[in-house]
Each structure stands twice: as C-alpha cells, then as structure tokens.
Amino acid sequence: MSYKASIEFNNLVKEFGDHRVLNDLDFNIHEGKITTILGFSGAGKSTLLKHILGVHHPTTGQVKVLGEDLSTLNESKLREFRTNFGMVFQYSALFDSMTNFDNVAFPMREFTNMSEEEIKEKVHTLFKQTALDDFAIHKLPSEISGGMRKRVGLARALALQPKIMLYDEPTTGLDPITTHMVDDLITSTHNNNSDIPMTSVIISHDIAATLRISDYVAFLEMGKMVVHLPVDEFRKSDHPTIKKFIELST
Amino acid sequence: MVKVINRPLEMLGSTVLDLTPSLGRLTIYMIHVFMWLIRPPLRLKLFFEQMVFMGNKSLFIIMLTSSFSGMVFAYQIYLGFTAFSVDSFVGPIVAIAVCKELAPVFTGLVVAGRCGAAMAAQLGSMVVTEQVDALEVMGVSSIQYLGVPRVVATVITMPMLAAIFMLIANTGSWIVGTQLLGIDEAMYFAKISDFMTVKMAIEGLIKSAIFGYMIAIIGTYQGFQVKGGAEGVGKATNQAVVWGMVTVLVMDFFLTAILAKVL
Numbered sequence: 424m425s426y427k428a429s430i431e432f433n434n435l436v437k438e439f440g441d442h443r444v445l446n447d448l449d450f451n452i453h454e455g456k457i458t459t460i461l462g463f464s465g466a467g468k469s470t471l472l473k474h475i476l477g478v479h480h481p482t483t484g485q486v487k488v489l490g491e492d493l494s495t496l497n498e499s500k501l502r503e504f505r506t507n508f509g510m511v512f513q514y515s516a517l518f519d520s521m522t523n524f525d526n527v528a529f530p531m532r533e534f535t536n537m538s539e540e541e542i543k544e545k546v547h548t549l550f551k552q553t554a555l556d557d558f559a560i561h562k563l564p565s566e567i568s569g570g571m572r573k574r575v576g577l578a579r580a581l582a583l584q585p586k587i588m589l590y591d592e593p594t595t596g597l598d599p600i601t602t603h604m605v606d607d608l609i610t611s612t613h614n615n616n617s618d619i620p621m622t623s624v625i626i627s628h629d630i631a632a633t634l635r636i637s638d639y640v641a642f643l644e645m646g647k648m649v650v651h652l653p654v655d656e657f658r659k660s661d662h663p664t665i666k667k668f669i670e671l672s673t
Numbered sequence: 674m675v676k677v678i679n680r681p682l683e684m685l686g687s688t689v690l691d692l693t694p695s696l697g698r699l700t701i702y703m704i705h706v707f708m709w710l711i712r713p714p715l716r717l718k719l720f721f722e723q724m725v726f727m728g729n730k731s732l733f734i735i736m737l738t739s740s741f742s743g744m745v746f747a748y749q750i751y752l753g754f755t756a757f758s759v760d761s762f763v764g765p766i767v768a769i770a771v772c773k774e775l776a777p778v779f780t781g782l783v784v785a786g787r788c789g790a791a792m793a794a795q796l797g798s799m800v801v802t803e804q805v806d807a808l809e810v811m812g813v814s815s816i817q818y819l820g821v822p823r824v825v826a827t828v829i830t831m832p833m834l835a836a837i838f839m840l841i842a843n844t845g846s847w848i849v850g851t852q853l854l855g856i857d858e859a860m861y862f863a864k865i866s867d868f869m870t871v872k873m874a875i876e877g878l879i880k881s882a883i884f885g886y887m888i889a890i891i892g893t894y895q896g897f898q899v900k901g902g903a904e905g906v907g908k909a910t911n912q913a914v915v916w917g918m919v920t921v922l923v924m925d926f927f928l929t930a931i932l933a934k935v936l
C-alpha cells in the first residue's frame with residue numbers, strides 16, 4: 424500500500440524520570456485520513472499527542488510532522504509551525520472572557536493580516552460549516568450548551584485551515600445524541616477539507632465512535648503499540664487485549 | 674530533649690527545602706516575563722484592560738483606607754504631641770510617614786488582596802479549563818498574552834494608586850488636624866514644607882512600583898502553576914494573597930535600606 428505520511432514516529436521513546444511512558448513507537452499517520460489513537464487511561468495517548476504538538480520532545484527517537492523534526496525547531500519556529508494544527512479540546516477550552524465570535528476570530532487576528540471585514544466573513548462561513556446558529560455568534564461561551572461550545576471550538580480550530588486536526592477525547596462526557604453530532608462533525612469537517620488534504624488524529628477511548636468514523640486505529644497499551652490497522656481489520660482483530668477492550672466497551 | 678530541639682530545626686529545614694525549588698521556578702518565570710516583555714507584539718489593549726480592571730478592583734478600598742488612616746494617624750500623633758505643645762508637627766510627620774511607608778505598604782496590601790488574588794484565580798481557572806493550553810497550541814505565548822500585560826499594568830497602576838493614597842491621607846490629616854483639633858493652618862503647612870521633600874514622595878512611588886511588580890509576578894505565577902481543578906485554583910489564590918502580602922512587608926524593610934543609600 425502506498426501512502427504519504429503526515430506524522431512519523433521513528434522509534435519514539437519517552438521517559439519521565441525512570442517511568443517509560445512511550446515505548447519504542449514506530450509508525451506513521453497517513454495523510455488525509457482519520458486516525459484514532461485508542462487505549463485505556465494512562466496508556467500514553469495524551470503524551471503522544473503532546474509529542475505531535477512539540478510540547479514534549481522524545482527521550483530517544485524522532486517525531487516528524489509534515490516532514491519536520493519538531494525537536495530541531497527553536498521556540499519561535501515551533502510556535503509558527505503550530506499554525507499547521509487545529510486542536511479541539513475535550514471541554515472546548517474556549518476563552519471565556521471573549522464572545523464566540525472573538526474566539527473564532529482570535530487565530531486570524533493573531534496570525535494573519537486579514538481585515539476585520541474579511542475576518543467577519545470567514546467567521547460566518549466557519550459558523551455555517553460547523554452548523555452553528557447565528558444567534559450564538561455574539562454570546563459568551565458560558566451562555567451556550569456544551570455541544571454548541573464544541574462546534575465553536577471546532578470552528579476556532581479550523582480558522583487557519585490547518586493541515587492536521589487534533590481531537591482530544593472529543594466525545595468523552597457527552598450524551599449519545601451530542602456524541603453522534605460530534606462524530607458527524609468530525610467526518611464532515613474532514614471531508615469538506617479534503618482538498619488541503621487534511622489529516623485528522625483523534626485521541627479517544629470511545630470504541631463505538633472510533634469504529635464509526637476512523638480510517639485507521641492505533642491501539643496503545645502501557646506506552647506500547649499493540650496494533651496499527653485499517654479500521655475494518657481492527658474490528659476483526661483477534662488480539663486478546665483488543666477483543667477485551669471491544670467487549671468491555673460494548 | 675534532643676527531639677525538642679530537632680523539631681523546630683527540622684521544620685525550618687523542610688520549609689527552606691520546599692521554598693528553594695519554588696524560588697528557582699519563580700526566578701525562571703521572572704526571566705521569561707522579561708524576555709516576552711521586550712518581544713513584539715506589544716499588546717497595548719490587554720494592558721489597558723488590566724489597568725482598568727485594577728482600578729475598578731482597588732480604587733474604592735484605597736480611598737476608604739487612605740482617608741481613615743490619614744485621619745486616625747493625625748489624631749494619634751496629636752494626642753501624643755500636644756502634651757509637649759508641638760502639635761504643629763502633626764503635618765510633616767503624617768506627610769512623611771504616609772509618603773514613605775503607609776501609602777506604598779497599604780496600597781501593596783490592598784492590591785495583593787484584590788488584584789494578586791484575582792490574577793491567580795483568573796489564570797488558574799484558565800489553566801484548569803485548558804484555555805492556557807489552547808493559547809500555546811495555537812502558537813501564542815501564554816506568558817506574553819496573559820502574564821506580561823498584568824505585570825506591566827500593575828507596575829504602572831500601583832504608583833498611581835499610591836499617589837492617590839498620599840493625597841487623600843494627607844487631606845484627611847489636614848481636616849482632622851486643622852479643622853477638628855485646631856492646629857494652626859499656616860503652621861501646619863509651614864512645618865510640612867520645612868521637613869518634607871519631594872524625594873520622600875518619590876521613594877514611596879518607587880517602592881510601590883516594585884511592590885506592584887512582585888505582587889503581579891507572584892499572582893500570575895501562582896495562577897499558571899495551578900494543578901488539579903477548582904481546589905487547586907482556591908489554593909493558588911490563597912497563596913497569591915499570602916505571599917504577595919508577606920513579600921510587600923519584607924521587601925519594604927530592604928527597599929527602605931537600599932533607597933536611603935541611593936536617593
């Protein structure tokens with residue numbers, strides 16, 4: 424199978440003191456696909472995410488994002504590089520002192536020379552794309568529901584047309600209907616932006632959502648990669664840990 | 674017996690050991706704040722917002738404390754001095770004490786209690802709700818965006834508040850001294866101009882700017898290092914107030930000694 428790698432992990436090892444949190448991870452995340460990194464709590468998923476963002480650097484080994492080894496970038500280059508990412512946080516992490524409009528406009532105001540007029544237009548487009556009602560636009564994040572905050576968070580993450588979308592536990596703690604809505608949003612976002620092409624990485628322990636929306640699944644257990652498979656093969660996997668995980672979650 | 678001696682020593686030792694790494698991290702934080710201060714972009718809007726916020730939070734309390742402390746101080750000194758018929762010294766004594774000590778220290782205590790606490794609470798809850806992470810992930814420095822405007826605003830607002838304190842406290846002293854207690858008004862002012870110098874007021878303003886710097890550094894630092902939910906935010910807020918106030922009182926002594934040499 425030939426594909427382009429968007430993120431490469433080459434023998435990545437991460438230790439905090441004597442605690443080995445990531446153990447010799449060696450795999451690639453495919454460009455233009457939705458990959459879910461799945462695992463129990465404490466498996467090292469968030470730590471892996473922080474390596475993609477360049478927040479943590481490997482103890483040994485290498486992480487390359489869009490061909491760039493992040494540990495070789497200096498601080499300001501790394502900050503600049505992060506405009507390639509759009510990140511959706513578990514609880515949206517909207518700036519609570521700003522309106523939803525200002526939240527979505529924030530990255531554009533920080534990193535582009537767009538005029539306020541252009542920004543306004545783009546914010547409205549993003550609101551449409553994430554199926555947000557206009558009435559939410561000038562409200563504060565605290566005045567709208569959790570599901571809507573998720574959409575605003577997604578709109579903000581999309582503001583700079585990122586090449587890589589990162590979702591941290593996007594459906595944890597949501598009701599089933601909102602979960603479905605978020606899933607649909609992730610897939611529609613992914614498909615709508617396929618011209619870029621966009622790579623989506625989801626950190627999750629929600630097996631049902633994973634099976635529904637992912638192209639690839641990487642299963643982590645105690646810092647080790649158990650399998651990294653296309654979703655159909657993952658579903659049929661007879662690996663005992665994965666079987667147990669699927670059983671326990673359904 | 675050995676135990677009795679050892680216990681306090683152990684406690685002192687462990688406090689020092691606990692404090693040392695914190696002081697190290699605080700110093701590193703101060704260096705970061707300085708580095709981000711001199712790097713573009715200048716976030717003037719955020720800085721003005723913070724100044725307004727600080728004014729809103731503390732101006733009324735400062736006006737209240739300054740008027741009453743000026744009045745009570747004048748009254749106390751009058752009670753002591755009138756026995757020796759030197760009550761016209763109330764003016765300069767209050768003026769000097771207020772400008773050199775009371776204004777910067779009281780303003781510092783009020784700002785530590787109101788603004789230092791608010792900074793820790795705001796930034797702490799932003800850490801807990803991942804808003805600080807969101808800034809960093811977008812490539813915006815949280816220290817520059819959240820820390821620097823608060824520190825700069827406090828350094829500039831504190832002397833303004835201290836100046837207001839000086840003005841109001843002296844007015845209070847003047848009202849009590851000359852209007853209530855009957856000190857001769859001409860003598861009151863003559864004595865002030867005999868003993869009081871502009872340098873003394875400047876000393877107070879410099880002190881208050883330095884207090885402001887430390888209060889904001891401590892408040893924002895406490896906020897940034899919050900861990901673990903709402904409880905962590907409460908703890909940080911508390912620490913910001915305690916350490917802000919202690920720092921003001923302890924630094925006051927050393928600053929007095931240093932400024933006496935420099936000015």
Ligand SMILES: Nc1ncnc2c1ncn2[C@@H]1O[C@H](COP(=O)(O)OP(=O)(O)O)[C@@H](O)[C@H]1O
Pocket residue numbers: 439442444462463464465466467468469470471
């Ligand atoms: N900064 C850190 N310092 C020390 N240990 C850490 C740090 N970050 C994570 N860990 C440890 O790494 C392990 C994996 O954590 P994490 O990546 O958060 O797992 P997950 O996201 O899969 O639940 C945990 O045991 C955690 O205690």
